[in-house]
Amino acid sequence: MPSDWLLLRKESDLSGILFLIPIALFMGLLGLGAFIWSVRTGQFDDPAGSANRILIDEDKPL
Numbered sequence: 474m475p476s477d478w479l480l481l482r483k484e485s486d487l488s489g490i491l492f493l494i495p496i497a498l499f500m501g502l503l504g505l506g507a508f509i510w511s512v513r514t515g516q517f518d519d520p521a522g523s524a525n526r527i528l529i530d531e532d533k534p535l
Contacts, residue, residue: 511517
């Protein structure tokens with residue numbers, strides 16, 4: 474009887490993995506697509522800000 478329960482347990486674990494793998498792949502591809510879109514549309518471009526940021530002193534005196 475314990476071996477029957479073990480066989481049923483392995484089948485249910487496998488079905489859970491078979492359910493979760495496509496979801497994980499879809500979410501990963503969705504994140505990759507969002508990243509590629511953001512790079513292509515210039516979301517990470519800030520050439521003027523990077524050059525000027527070194528010149529700005531934002532430290533407040535104590």
